Amino acid sequence: MSNENDFALRLDGVTIQFGGLVAVNDLTMNVPRKGIIGLIGPNGAGKTSAFNVITGFYKPNKGYVEFRGRDGAVSRITGLPPHRVCQAGLARTFQNIRLFGSETAIQNVMIGSYVRQRGRWWMNLVPFTFPGASREEEEIRANALALLERLGLGAYAETPASSLPYGAQRRLEIARALATKPEFLLLDEPAAGMNPQESAELLKFIRSLRDEFDLSILLIEHDMKVVMGVCEYIWVLDQGTLIADGSPEDIRMNPKVVEAYLGKEAAHA
Amino acid sequence: MSGLNSGDKKLRNNALTIFSAAALAVCLWLAPTFIDAYKVRIINLIAINAILGLSLNLIYGMGGMFSLGHSGFMAIGAYVSAILIITPDQKQLMWILDPISPWVMNLQAPFLLSLIAAGVAAAFFGVLISIPVLRLGGDYLGIATLGFSEIIRILITNLTPITNGPLGLKGIPPHASLLMSYGCLAVMLLCVTRLMRSNFGNVVRAVRDDEVAAKTMGIDTFRIRVLVFTLGCFGGGVGGALMGNLITTIDPKMFMITQTYSLLMIVVVGGLGSMTGSVVGAILITTMLEWLRFVENPITIGSLNIPGIPGMRMVIFSVLLIAVIIFRREGIMGMREFSWGWLLRDAKKGGAK
Numbered sequence: 212m213s214n215e216n217d218f219a220l221r222l223d224g225v226t227i228q229f230g231g232l233v234a235v236n237d238l239t240m241n242v243p244r245k246g247i248i249g250l251i252g253p254n255g256a257g258k259t260s261a262f263n264v265i266t267g268f269y270k271p272n273k274g275y276v277e278f279r280g281r282d283g284a285v286s287r288i289t290g291l292p293p294h295r296v297c298q299a300g301l302a303r304t305f306q307n308i309r310l311f312g313s314e315t316a317i318q319n320v321m322i323g324s325y326v327r328q329r330g331r332w333w334m335n336l337v338p339f340t341f342p343g344a345s346r347e348e349e350e351i352r353a354n355a356l357a358l359l360e361r362l363g364l365g366a367y368a369e370t371p372a373s374s375l376p377y378g379a380q381r382r383l384e385i386a387r388a389l390a391t392k393p394e395f396l397l398l399d400e401p402a403a404g405m406n407p408q409e410s411a412e413l414l415k416f417i418r419s420l421r422d423e424f425d426l427s428i429l430l431i432e433h434d435m436k437v438v439m440g441v442c443e444y445i446w447v448l449d450q451g452t453l454i455a456d457g458s459p460e461d462i463r464m465n466p467k468v469v470e471a472y473l474g475k476e477a478a479h480a
Numbered sequence: 481m482s483g484l485n486s487g488d489k490k491l492r493n494n495a496l497t498i499f500s501a502a503a504l505a506v507c508l509w510l511a512p513t514f515i516d517a518y519k520v521r522i523i524n525l526i527a528i529n530a531i532l533g534l535s536l537n538l539i540y541g542m543g544g545m546f547s548l549g550h551s552g553f554m555a556i557g558a559y560v561s562a563i564l565i566i567t568p569d570q571k572q573l574m575w576i577l578d579p580i581s582p583w584v585m586n587l588q589a590p591f592l593l594s595l596i597a598a599g600v601a602a603a604f605f606g607v608l609i610s611i612p613v614l615r616l617g618g619d620y621l622g623i624a625t626l627g628f629s630e631i632i633r634i635l636i637t638n639l640t641p642i643t644n645g646p647l648g649l650k651g652i653p654p655h656a657s658l659l660m661s662y663g664c665l666a667v668m669l670l671c672v673t674r675l676m677r678s679n680f681g682n683v684v685r686a687v688r689d690d691e692v693a694a695k696t697m698g699i700d701t702f703r704i705r706v707l708v709f710t711l712g713c714f715g716g717g718v719g720g721a722l723m724g725n726l727i728t729t730i731d732p733k734m735f736m737i738t739q740t741y742s743l744l745m746i747v748v749v750g751g752l753g754s755m756t757g758s759v760v761g762a763i764l765i766t767t768m769l770e771w772l773r774f775v776e777n778p779i780t781i782g783s784l785n786i787p788g789i790p791g792m793r794m795v796i797f798s799v800l801l802i803a804v805i806i807f808r809r810e811g812i813m814g815m816r817e818f819s820w821g822w823l824l825r826d827a828k829k830g831g832a833k
Contacts, residue, residue, distance in 0.1 A: 219718070242727065265534075266696060270682070278526075284778075291697040292695070292700075293692075293696055294695050294697075294698045294699055295698075295699030297600050297696060297697060298698050302697075303696055305693070306714075307697075309690055309692065309693040311685065311686045311689045311690055311693065311694075312689060312690075313685065313689060313815065314682060314685060314686065314689070321679050321682050322679070322682045322683055322686045322694070322697055322699075324679070325679055325680075325697070325698070325699060326697060326698030327683070328679060332675065332678070332680040335673060335674050335675060335678040335680065336619045336671045336674055337674075338674070348678055348679055351679055355620045379575045387697065388697075391697060391698050397519070429699070434822075
């Protein structure tokens with residue numbers, strides 16, 4: 212990117228191997244602050260593996276990941292366990308939705324805000340002993356409800372997450388991620404399983420999220436309409452290696468990318 | 481009830497709870513004068529089993545950790561409490577295999593303090609065992625905790641200077657009166673309910689349902705699991721101490737796997753993850769275990785004479801447990817909780833018919 216020093220997240224030479232298989236090979240990339248950046252590639256290109264490295268589920272064999280918060284402090288997040296990565300300000304969603312199914316929508320969001328909760332568990336054991344902790348609990352509930360309403364899920368607040376419609380579950384997962392008060396949001400195929408109208412709404416929604424919550428967003432997506440419509444910059448992975456990066460227009464024209472997606476014949480047609 | 485707003489409803493529910501708790505307390509206070517001692521003891525045992533069931537439910541139902549070690553934690557609690565409240569003179573007479581260690585002989589504490597000490601001791605062992613063992617999941621965890629409870633039992637049998645070995649402890653002062661047991665149950669129900677209704681409760685269920693997603697939400701899932709396990713062990717220790725005080729005699733054979741097994745039945749029959757379910761389960765299982773004693777006596781049907789078979793009621797119980805698992809896996813209450821709104825709504829529906 213143009214300004215090397217204004218990154219929110221930087222991967223430097225990240226390599227992950229599973230036995231003999233190289234899932235991600237020497238990946239170096241930058242996500243600028245307040246950017247909406249796409250990470251695309253055919254199935255098995257290593258996109259989700261890259262996400263799992265960033266969020267602490269995999270430890271890279273080589274390379275490191277750096278995160279810069281709003282305060283400008285740079286911290287190396289490679290090697291941190293997932294919950295510490297979240298505490299540092301990165302939140303993510305999953306390709307296959309992973310909500311807490313038996314909990315209601317509002318409880319799902321409240322669970323997200325636990326990471327920023329100051330009151331400890333024992334403060335709620337005996338009534339009236341820690342009024343501060345009870346007040347915080349009420350605040351968390353009120354904030355969760357407000358967040359649900361902001362994402363158009365207010366009507367579902369008391370519904371178990373597993374019985375929500377599909378699109379609402381996707382949005383609830385984002386709401387839950389936002390409840391952790393992130394500075395950086397990773398979306399793993401947010402438009403998967405959505406119809407064209409729903410994905411068009413999603414585009415607007417992702418942009419408004421960035422502005423409203425002051426976020427940097429990195430998203431994995433298969434739906435090219437969504438990628439081209441929302442991303443300001445795109446990185447393309449194929450078989451674990453970075454094959455191209457650039458603005459949506461550059462990527463659309465790039466023969467390497469067309470080849471990776473559609474095969475050699477299509478690229479030369 | 482539709483005319484009431486939520487604040488009024490809360491007030492009404494609290495009033496109903498306090499009123500019925502007071503009514504129950506009066507009944508329990510009067511019970512010993514009107515009911516024979518055997519029945520009083522069973523009613524008392526219901527409360528203790530409810531405490532134990534609730535604590536196991538915290539680990540298994542709410543925390544999702546399959547633990548078969550509860551009798552071990554009960555044993556720790558029972559011995560700690562008994563050693564603290566038996567007088568030195570009594571102890572002097574009791575230890576005949578090996579001389580008692582002097583510091584064990586002089587340890588003394590009032591009953592309530594001994595209950596807390598029992599819980600703390602069990603919780604301490606809970607932390608100790610959970611840190612290596614909770615890295616395991618599912619069936620492995622069950623096997624590891626089962627092994628732990630056997631280790632505890634064998635240690636108690638062999639640490640004669642401290643525990644009086646296989647002879648056990650006799651003449652424990654019977655402090656576990658009806659009001660005491662039900663008081664402990666009430667305190668525990670209140671604490672567990674408040675805990676599980678707070679956001680921490682949401683987090684505990686989240687860790688049970690999807691550990692990966694919980695980690696992503698910034699939750700240190702291992703810590704939460706250790707904490708919940710430890711709290712459950714605390715309950716197990718207190719329950720074991722009360723049990724010792726009710727029966728007034730404890731020995732290592734009391735805390736075999738069958739003890740854990742009946743607790744497991746209480747939890748599964750009542751409903752995994754339901755606090756009130758554990759109480760319902762305790763009432764059912766405790767009364768049935770007593771009532772079913774007749775199958776172990778010799779029975780004469782016409783000319784057919786069946787000799788008494790010891791252990792027969794456990795056979796019947798196993799069949800019942802299998803039936804519950806096949807036909808109603810979620811137990812009586814499922815994951816639901818008893819609530820006044822639920823009861824009154826149902827009563828209203830019944831009235832409208």
